[in-house]
Amino acid sequence: MNSLDLFFQELSLREDCSLKKNIDLSAMSTMRLSSLGHMIEVYSIPCLQFVLKSLKKYNQSYQVIGRGSNLLLPSELNHILIQLKLPFDPKIFEEKSDFYHLPASMSISVLTAKAIQHNIKGWEILTGIPASLGGAIYMNAGTKFGEISQLIDSVQIMNSAGVIREEKMTSKSFSYRKNHFTREGDIILSAVLRHLGQDSSVATVIKNYAQYRKQTQPLGSANCGCVFKNIDKNLPAGKLIDIIGLKGLSQKDLVVSSLHGNFIENKGQASQLEDFQLLIDKIKRVSLDYIDQPLELEVQL
Numbered sequence: 001m002n003s004l005d006l007f008f009q010e011l012s013l014r015e016d017c018s019l020k021k022n023i024d025l026s027a028m029s030t031m032r033l034s035s036l037g038h039m040i041e042v043y044s045i046p047c048l049q050f051v052l053k054s055l056k057k058y059n060q061s062y063q064v065i066g067r068g069s070n071l072l073l074p075s076e077l078n079h080i081l082i083q084l085k086l087p088f089d090p091k092i093f094e095e096k097s098d099f100y101h102l103p104a105s106m107s108i109s110v111l112t113a114k115a116i117q118h119n120i121k122g123w124e125i126l127t128g129i130p131a132s133l134g135g136a137i138y139m140n141a142g143t144k145f146g147e148i149s150q151l152i153d154s155v156q157i158m159n160s161a162g163v164i165r166e167e168k169m170t171s172k173s174f175s176y177r178k179n180h181f182t183r184e185g186d187i188i189l190s191a192v193l194r195h196l197g198q199d200s201s202v203a204t205v206i207k208n209y210a211q212y213r214k215q216t217q218p219l220g221s222a223n224c225g226c227v228f229k230n231i232d233k234n235l236p237a238g239k240l241i242d243i244i245g246l247k248g249l250s251q252k253d254l255v256v257s258s259l260h261g262n263f264i265e266n267k268g269q270a271s272q273l274e275d276f277q278l279l280i281d282k283i284k285r286v287s288l289d290y291i292d293q294p295l296e297l298e299v300q301l
C-alpha cells in the first residue's frame with residue numbers, strides 16, 4: 001500500500017470528511033473543462049487540520065477550491081482538491097450586528113440576498129459574483145461598485161502545517177484581484193465582515209445591476225467570468241478583444257463570447273486546459289499588435 005492509499009484509508013474512518021477518489025471533476029469548475037482527480041470535502045476545522053498534516057507527512061500537494069468560478073482544472077489532476085463545506089447558519093443575520101463572522105465556504109450570494117432583505121449597505125458590491133467567501137477574499141473579487149477588500153475586517157487562516165492564525169486587514173492587504181496576506185498552502189477558514197449601515201435604495205441597486213449583468217454577460221453558459229485583467233481603465237480587456245475582432249474566435253468547444261469579449265464560453269464537453277491555453281495565447285499574441293503590454297490572466301490555471 002503506498003502512502004496516499006494509507007492516507008485515504010485513514011480518511012475513510014472519519015465522519016467529518018468525504019473522499020471522492022478518481023472522480024470526474026468537470027462540474028467542480030464553472031468552465032467545465034474535462035478533468036479527473038481526487039477531491040476531499042471537509043466539514044470541520046479538525047478534519048482540515050488532519051488532512052493538511054497528513055498531506056504534509058506524505059508529501060502530497062493540494063489546492064483549495066471554492067465555487068470553481070475562477071479556476072481551471074487540468075485534464076489529470078496530480079494534486080488533491082480540497083473543498084470546504086463548513087457549517088453555516090443563515091439565522092446569524094437575524095440579529096443586527098456591525099460585524100459578522102462567516103465561514104469561507106458560504107456562498108456570497110447569501111450576502112446580497114440578505115442585503116436586499118435588510119437594506120444592508122456595502123454588500124451590493126458583490127452582486128452577481130458566483131463565489132464562495134474564501135474564493136472572493138483570495139481573489140479580492142469586485143464589481144464596478146467596489147471590491148470585497150472594503151468589507152473585510154479580519155481573516156482566519158490555516159497554514160499547510162494545520163496552524164491557525166488571524167490576519168487583521170490593513171490598507172496594504174489587497175490590490176486589484178489579489179490578496180497580499182496568504183502564503184503558499186494557506187486556506188482561508190472564515191472572515192469577519194462589516195457593512196456600511198442601512199440604505200433603503202440597496203435592493204434596487206442590486207436588482208438593477210443583476211439585470212444589467214444578465215444583458216451584458218453570457219451567464220447561462222459554462223465560463224469562468226473575465227479571463228483577463230483590465231490593464232487600462234479606458235480600454236477594458238473585453239472592449240479591446242471586441243475592437244480587434246476576436247469575438248467568435250474558437251478552439252475546439254471554446255469560443256470567445258459574442259456578448260462579452262472577455263468571456264470564453266465552453267459549448268461542449270471535449271475541451272481541456274490545453275485548448276484554453278491555445279485560445280488565450282492567440283488572443284494575447286494578436287492583442288500585442290494593438291497594446292504595448294501583454295494581457296494578464298485573471299483566471300487561475
Ligand SMILES: Cc1cc2nc3c(=O)[nH]c(=O)nc-3n(C[C@H](O)[C@H](O)[C@H](O)COP(=O)(O)OP(=O)(O)OC[C@H]3O[C@@H](n4cnc5c(N)ncnc54)[C@H](O)[C@@H]3O)c2cc1C
Pocket residue numbers: 030063064065066067068069070071084104128129130131132133134135136137138139140141142143182186187188189219223224225226300
Ligand atoms: C459568470 C461569472 C461572473 C463573474 N463575475 C465576476 C465579477 O464581477 N467580479 C469578480 O471579481 N470576479 C468575477 N468572476 C470570477 C470569480 O467568480 C471570482 O474570482 C471569485 O472570487 C472566485 O471565487 P470561487 O469561490 O469560485 O473561487 P475558485 O474559483 O474556486 O478559486 C479561485 C482561487 O481562490 C483560491 N481559493 C478559493 N477558496 C479559498 C480559500 N478558502 N482559501 C484560500 N484560497 C482559496 C483557489 O485556490 C483559487 O486560487 C465571475 C465568474 C463567473 C463564472
